[in-house]
Amino acid sequence: MKIASNGPCLLASLALLACSTAHANEQAPEAQSEWKVSIGPGVMVAPKYPGSNKLEVLPLPALDISYDDRFFSQGLDVLGVNVLRDENYHVGAAVSFDFQSRNEADDPRLRGLGNVHWGPKLKIFADYSVSMFTASAALYQDIAGTGQGLLASGDLAINIPYPKGWIFSFGPGVTWANATYMRTLFGVSPQQSAASGLPAHQTSSGVRDVHLNAYASYDFSKHWTGSLQVTAGRLQGSAANSPITLRKTEFNGFAALSYRF
Template sequence: MSLLLAAAALGLCTARAAYAEDASPNATTDASTGAATDSKWKIGVGPGVVITPKYPGSRQLSVFPFPALDISYDDRIFSQGPDVLGVNVLHGPAYHVGAALSFDFQTRKESDDPRLHGLGNVNGGPKLKLFADYTWWAFTGSVALYQDIAGNHQGTTVSTDFVASAPVGGWLFSVGPGFTWANATYTRTFFGVSGQQSAASGLPTYSTSAGVRDVHMNAMVTYDFSKHWNGSVSATFGRLEHDAANSPITEKRFELNTLASVNYKF
């Protein structure tokens, strides 16, 4: 599972849980009535760190800082994690349907591993995201489509996730399964080996097709230290499937993406 898909799935654990938030720290007071009113703005910022495979199928891990942003206006416009700017075209207390401009940091460089020499580089970049989610009680189901719009040959992926969340005191626990489908362009870029690449790298030729890229399990724990501060640790445990699992590029079938952050809510 790529960092972009993992971040989206893990963000779902809290952002879409119907009861995940208590009284908003953005509350203001109506001057005429003295009653508390919620601001349409919800802003959370803080530092985060990510641990993710260096490239899909790699045994090596990369660790780097990641801004933990969670900004929204009137539950309509938002910026959250890898979703740089998004809009909920349709939304209600239990559902969201919309689009976002997301940035995928997933890359693969020939310099990442001697085995990759001759395969060429794969660059990260912006992707168009189309999404929908629905929450019933403690359960949230979601689907998100990501389309490469930067010409990096990363194709199209579709991630489907199901999350159950439970608040316990100041804690919020979330867990659930999911899977990722990828089109032929994506699987060919990250897991295929053409004749030219085979001659340059020494790896055997390998053809791929569209199909299930991985199955995974999401888990997240969030703790509210105070009205404004919270911390979270989340992980996505994934297993590559089909063409992705059997590729000569793949060294490790199991993937782990981990995010940890501290967030201040204004």
């Protein structure tokens, strides 16, 4: 199973991780069961909030469960379904979490801006693979009323298997965000400006970031796999120019040790 990646670096990181893990699993002998289960501990490093110059560490399970390549729970996609599927493509939907949030307590500069809470998003995705290449696209719509609007992403991954259990994957991606998302995460209204001291900043829909993903995994045995995902992104447009943004370059990492049943 391959899942389209999402634009914000946090989501792109784990989505490409899931995609590359799928390629790794395709190399291994398949069990007869329609169930495929891989689980283990993981740790993610990501910006404290979008545009932050500080990083935070978040423990997350490395989860990959699927049934008949139809229903799945994988990475940040808590529950999903491949509506259309074939050896080379998938089209489907999922309920996904990306944990994007911002609290006034995160930085003294944010006081007066109000908090932005994380919540579930409806994800619509499609991917297509040919030879070593996987192209993917996804839409993420806020369904929790957090004001995070709509995101659209496109990514390309080159998947390179190596002998002795190694898998490598890398490729570029881009994220577009609608006006609601940009206003919530990077805008500063006149009222927020007066309360925080930051200059007012009017945002608009447009490209949020461009990013590059790199992934590597190694099969220690038939059941144990170690993996590392690193994503570097560069904020663009309204996001890059926001007075909230302290660092335009975003770095994310996810390391995991998984047991495949």
